[in-house]
Amino acid sequence: MGYFVTGATGFIGRNLVERLLRREGTIFVLVRAGSRGRLEELRTGWGADGARVVPISGDLTQPGLGVSEEDLLTMRGEVDHFFHLAAIYDITAKAEAQERANVEGTRHALELAGTLDAGVFHQVSSIAAAGLYRGRWREDMFDEAERLDNNPYFRTKHESERLVRESARPWRVYRPGIVVGDSRTGEIDKIDGPYYFFKALQRARRVLPAWLPTVGIEGGEINIVPVDYVAAAIDHIAHQPDLDGRAFHLTDPSPRTAGEVINLFAKAADAPQMTVRLDTDITEPAAGAVRGALRWLPPARGALKLTLGRLGLPPEVLTYVDYPTTFDSSGAQAALAGSGIEAPPLETYATRVWDYWERNLDPDLFKDRSLSGAVRGKIVLITGASSGIGKATAVKVADAGATVLLVARNLEKLEATRDEIIAAGGSAHIHRCDMADIEDIERMAEEVLAYHGHVDVLVNNAG
Incomplete structure (x- = not known):
């Protein structure tokens, strides 16, 4: 069994490679010059099995990923599973960067998979491919996506998935929810998604007692999953027969609302929780008027940006507060049946996620206080x-x-x-x-x- 993995040094990628190393076979991984040091650290951490991880020099922005003829000869006919994870998983990234990485990067990965005559092309996409679809999004849905232009992250995730679906290769697509740290350790390497709210919770803890009741919003459902579940699910589903041409939602089947998520992390932080949460269906008319003002009035936009900046919140994160989409994951659950691989409830690991962030990623840890x-x-x-x-x-x-x-x-x-x-x-x-x-x-x-x-x-x- 042979594998090729892009994004192997990334957050999900390295967790997936660790799972693949439990199987037999060589794992070829695309690596940029700037990531070689990181890959060597990971190989050392993987012990003796790390020797089966073979670095292949290349570049996501180049046709065929810029892989040399010599490496092509080495790998041709040896790759049964091509995992494409190299992409931008950041709703705040610039549109041009997302286009290059998410769309053109996928195009180039498909070119290489064709040249290698690889087996199944596995793309790690995102629930963002649904855009801001209002309602329940099934795993067999694609063209029904709505409001993709709301953010380039949604659009580029959707377009990259389209390239995979229209290719001549056998394919499987995985759409994880919002990925957070390992459910066992809390470990993660970057701030994204719900982590943007952590600094605000920390500041609230410093000025308000934990018992003080506060008022907030209920919001839409926020689908959060830990990285260990995502990696294990991809590894398992990828090796099951007769599943080509399908997408799988790697999501929490019982997601929490935005208000519930914030409260779970507030509890983990020993910060005040929202005792009263307003239903956004009731407040939507007023919220719509406010959004209109923010869109058209420069002073309002400036005030919002300044306020969010002081809280450490990028404006894009507000998209998820009233997220309109829920996700059906029945196909993924059926494929995982009997494996013991399940998305754990957020309340079982929220404290570990918070604790790891506060001890290792809190921006205040890196401030020069001189x-x-x-x-x-x-x-x-x-x-x-x-x-x-x-x-x-x-x-x-x-x-x-x-x-x-x-x-x-x-x-x-x-x-x-x-x-x-x-x-x-x-x-x-x-x-x-x-x-x-x-x-x-x-x-x-x-x-x-x-x-x-x-x-x-x-x-x-x-x-």
Whole structure:
């Protein structure tokens, strides 16, 4: 048995390869130059079996994946299963990048599969291929997809699946739900999907007691599955006979609403839960009016983007809050019957998912909390900067890499402070001002904006 895998160093890919290594056969994996180090780490972690993983140099953006003639000769006729996982699994990615990776990448993978005379072409797609279909989406549905232009992620997932369906190769398509960390360990390597809400939950925990009841929305059903289930299901279904030409929903048969999902992670975070959740069917007329305003009024769009940004939420994530599609997975469940492979309920592993994120992926873990990290490259205006605490602050901030704007009444002392900072290799500018005179303050502010454009940090020592 021989395999070819694209995206083998990715999140789902490496979990799938680990499953394939439990079987016999060579596993050829496409690898970019920049991913070779990562692949070698994985091979080491796979132990002796890692020797059966053979790297094949290539590029998703090149025809035939850019595989060399020498490697083509090695693999031709040796690949029974071609797994295509290399793609962008990110609703916030740029449209051009998604087109190159998801659509053109699939086209090139199909070209290579044809050249190799590979057996079955297995594409890992996504439930996003349904677009924003309103209703229950079956595994045999495809052309019925709706509102694909709402986001390039939906459109490119749908179009890449179309290429597979229209190809001459035997194929099977897998549509996972929103994939989160391993249900046993919580392990994941990037922030996506529900993880975008984690920072907001963490901030709520810091300012509100866990027992405080809050009000939120119920929202649509959010279909979340752990990566270990997805990899195990793909591996099992791929090796079952007589299933070609079908799509399989690797989804939770009992999904939770957006409100329930947020509450499960709020509980895991020891943050306040939404005691009252409003039904979006009732609030939809008002929500529609708000969405219209956000679409057409630039100030409203700006306010929304700013608010979401402060919460660490990209605007695209709101698509899933009132998600209109539910997914039938009867075909996948039938194919998995008797295997013991089932999607575990979210409440059985939500705590592990949260804990892994907070210990390993929380963006605050990687912040430079030094003074230099806070002010380097920024413009810092300091009043009362000619003496005392103001001067000491100016010298220290300039030494940390900031451009310091020195403000005070005494020009001679300001010049002395500026010269001291410049002599030490720093950057400083003088803006003389009487901070007790409103008109002079307004003049100074206009002067600062005219010369520097903006101020990042203001430190007031005057008084």
